[in-house]
Amino acid sequence: MKQGAAVARVVVVHGVGKQLDTAETLHPSLAPALIGGVNLALRADARLADTLPPLTPSDVVCAGYGDLFRRPGSRSGTPQYEAEDVADGLEYDLLLAWWKEAARLDPSVLDPTEAGRGLIGYTASRPLRIATVRRALDALTRTRFFKSVSDAFLIAALKQFRRYFEEPRLRAAARKRVLERLGPGHPRRRGALARLGRHLRGALLRTDRGSGHAGDAGIPTRNQ
Template sequence: MSRIVVVHGVGHQLGTAETLQADIEPALRGGVALARRRDSDLADLADLADVDDGDVVCAGYGDLYRQSGTRGEPYYRAEDVEPGFETELLMQWWQEAARLDPAVTPPGAEGRGALGHLATRPLGIDSVRRALDALTRSRFFAAVSDRLLISDLKQVRRYFTEPELRQAARDRVAECITPRTRVLVAHSLGSVVAYETLCTLRPVQAVQPLTLVTLGSPLGLGGLVFDRLQPAPEHGRGCWPAPVKTWHNLADTGDVVALVRELAGRFGPDVQDGTVDNGAQMHSMTAYLTAAETGAAIAAGLTA
């Protein structure tokens, strides 16, 4: 029974909770240690000297996306990006990348009008190809191939459109939460999985109030994510997860996945929004976990 539960994002379909934990736990321990060295307010808290063995568990759900009988991920091409959710999310990533980096050719260049104009009619394969080319050449997705970027789009879309997969992912998180759990750390799409799990968690599963730490979260993205949450937002405000006492939300200012970086406007003023600097790895889960800001949020949750 672990005090810290970590929920990963997309792109881990070939991993397991055990293999992911081998990378996640050292990064998390490092972030907490860095926070202690930087924050004098935590210096006298001896119980934060280390994250103890057995304190961290990864709630792995990536294997739910793994396709049996294949060797790795299919060789997706631009033609495989489906109209609707996948294309819209791709275009929003492209628009945000162009806003943050002048070197990225924006949507609507070459006389095609702004993204808002493109969105009023079906987007053709040429627009999809240009979006993929712009993103995979950008500093945000420079190490990501078209094939993997399309796979990520499909994983996000499938979570919201396949009820059985969605519930299975939430079940993986729920089974890791015990009365001993104090902190839930969730990255990227994992923040959606964690949020929805906490909103439906039975009280007996979380006796103590929890601290939620979301990293690079897309939870605030209207239409594609926020408006599809379960339970549904009411009057523009998302439900506050009942087991959560404190919510820290951290985003790198260059993270194009966290399109809405401040969640207080969506979920209430009790969300403590903050920024981190992940360098060239804007959306990396490891970079987020090693940040002192993340370590401080986790440490505070362990001593609450």
């Protein structure tokens, strides 16, 4: 955002799976719904409407950094990953955390502790660990949250999450894209990404509690 340009009121930060998108392609798919929802809320609350003006398309910008996760020269956003490609550590632990949470929320999903040997038995060797990964992927793609998602996409999401936390240069490049969209005069610029990093770190520690890997995952601190 150039010096002197209007400061956006809302900066949209996307999640995983946007390797083929840019800030410009994200805006028309995300901004209308956001603007419509906020303005509906303002019309329904007179006191709120007195303090906040309606959102307009120029008030909303998107930060795009999905291309940082795409292989140079690749036309595909998602490599054809398989169960064997799920790495030990953060990727594996996060997959199991998703499985546990899916089982908690969806009665049709078998709890991982009830699936055969249980998690401890399946992590004893690589062949058994891969079997656990396959069971987890099978369980997740049967839930209402992931039923239209492929195994390759889920694994790619795990890898994007892990890379963001374990590859400092990539993380810095993604955060720079967000700061550029905030602009030098944005009232929320100072400390915005520090708070985001702290919230993400807290969420990861909650889902990964007790695994023994979260503290070794290279998770950025509040100042990173």
